[in-house]
Amino acid sequence: MEPTTESAVTSTATEDERYRHNDDLPVHHLPPELLCSVFKYFHRKRAYRGLFIIRSVCKYWLEIVDSSPELWTFISLTHNDNLLDMILQKSKNNLLSIEYDDGRNSFTPEVPREKTTAFLERVIPLVGRWESLHFAGTDHDRVLGLPLQSLETLVISSLLHRTHHAEPLHAPRLRYLDLWGISINWESLSDLCAITINWPAQSPAINQVYLMFNACPRLNVFAIEGRRMSDSGISDLPSAQVFLPHLQYLLLFDVSVASYSRLLSLIDAPNLRRLVVFRGFSPYMDDPDPMFEPAARFFGSYTHSIDSDRDYGRLRISGSRHTFAISVGTCKVVFKSPHIWTWKGDRQDCLTNLSAALSGFDRRVIDSVKVIHFGGTRVREDLITLGPILQHHFPNVEELVVTLSLSERRPDAHLVLEALKSPSSLKGEARWLFPGLTTLHLKACREPICDGVLGVVEARRNGAVQAIQRVSIKNGRIERNTEAKLKVGLQEFRLAGTRYFDTVS
Incomplete structure (x- = not known):
């Protein structure tokens, strides 16, 4: 043998x-x-x-x-002929998930034209069984024009070769749509549950988005991101409210503020859990007005802001050199524009707009906000500049969380504490910042000396305000004698990752 x-x-x-x-x-x-x-x-x-x-x-x-x-229901362009034969045989008449990436619109190796052609010739006759299609390539017209009778999920990517498909989409069962670099016939969309649009070749006009919302009453997620979005369609925007009872996530990135601020005022979404408006600066954008006022309908309402979320009763302020973000509960508005949110320019308009938006908050939200969290690279500017406005609108603040960034310099850290240490001139009279403050959390990422906390505690104890009872310091440096004094005078004092030093006599 x-x-x-x-x-x-x-x-x-x-x-x-x-x-x-x-x-x-x-x-x-x-x-x-x-x-x-x-x-x-x-x-x-x-x-x-x-x-x-x-x-x-x-x-x-x-x-x-x-x-x-x-x-045996998943078919990919990467499968060899033998595996493809086995899948087609064993899947019988079940619905199929199709994955196609020819490498011409991504950073993956380009697939030979002969193989892509042969693959499409085998799967297109089965189009009635397509349940899910993930397509990254240049042959969009070969599939988007098909009668997609069973399709529920459609993901199309064409970032490197942006294109527009003008023909109506024939997909009556489509529920989840995710587009990258491609635009389609927006009027042909209906009854979707999730829509994600990223960098489309032609952005939908705002009246088209409105009609899309009306045609999709079960919409749960809507996310859109793009550049150079125009204000087209505003004049054709109806005035009637659009009711979206299932909408939970509304994510707007670099959209036309003028257009979407109008649209926000028409949306009735009682179950909205997350609103994000990210506004970037671009020389192509000519609508710098903030979106706080229309967004305040959502992140300032009792229904949207108060739930079982861990951020219950918490107002978050964060910013960097060119970014400002404010969130209440689960709703968040982010702006990124040096033209708008640097306090060194025409800051009075910014403060007026913010104050006007906060004035529209539901009284129950105002009463429930007990915690304000400042974070980012502009803690000093935000706390000192916005503090009086926030104090005016949220009088029941008891807890303050201050997170100093890695780039925060030592003098700025001390200025943050100085703002809490003594009364400031507010509307012509001396007033303490956050007079009901009883808890202070200081996160000093670059180890500024935290001994100023003792001065804040002693000054407020002797002033006409509530005494601070609880303090925590994370990172930073603190003198040992200071720690001992704080432990004696407070109900609770915690340190984490903090370095000690002794005063040199």
Whole structure:
């Protein structure tokens, strides 16, 4: 017997022995429906390697896998012809998930044209069975013009070759749409649950977005991001409210403020959980008016701001050199524009706009805000400049969290404490900042000396305000004698990651 033949016989005998051994295990007697559910749960839909490992355990498992068409529903351009034949045979008439990336619109290796053509010729006749399509390539028209009768999820990417598909989309069961660098016939969309639009070739006009919302009453997520978005469609925007009872996430990145501020005033979304407005600065943008006032309908309302979220009763202020963000509960508004949010220019307009927005907050929200969190690289500017406004609108603040950034210099850290240490001139009279303050958390990331905290505690204890009872310091440096004095005078004092030093006599 030749060695190769002997090895083959030995291998076959070993495999048969393994099969017989595994067939005798108790797992062999589990109902096939149960095993199929287990296989389906643990099987990664996009990787058939695990499925072939399962098939090799025993003949019983092999029979179950091969007779379960729901395990064979994913088709990718990366599959070879043999695997593709097996999938098409074993999937029977089940709905399919199609993945196509030819490398011409991504940083993956480019797939030869012959292979992409052959792949499309095999899967396009099965278009009635497509349930999900992830398509990254240049042949969009070959698939978007098809009758996608069963399609529920559509992800199209064309970032490197932005394009517009003008023909109506025929996908009556479509529920989830994710577009990257491509725009489509917006009027043909209806009854979607999630819409994500990133850098479209042609942004939808604001009246088209309004019509889209009206046509999608079950919409749960709407996210859009782009540049050079115009104000087209404002004149055609209806005045009637659009009711979106299922909308939970509304994410607007670098959109036209003039357009979307009008749209926000028309949206009735009682279950909105997250509103994010990220406004970037660009020389192409000519609408610098803040969006706080229209957004205040959401992040200043009792329904949207007060829930079981961990941010209950917490107002967050954060900023960097050119960024300002404010959030209440789960709703957040972010602006990124040096033209708007540097306090060194025409800051009075900014403060007036912010104050006007805060004035529209629901009284229950105003009463519930007990914590203000300042963070970012402009803590000193934000706390000192915005403090009086926030104090005016939120009189019940008891807790202050100040996070100093890595770039915060030592003098700025001391100025933050000085702002809390003595009364300031507010509207012509001396007033303490946050007179009801009882808890102070200081996170000093660059280790400024935190001994000024003792001065704040002693000054407010002797002033006509509430005494601070609880202090925590994270990182930073503190003198040992200061720590001892704080422990004596406070109900609670905590240190974390703080370095000690002794005064040199």
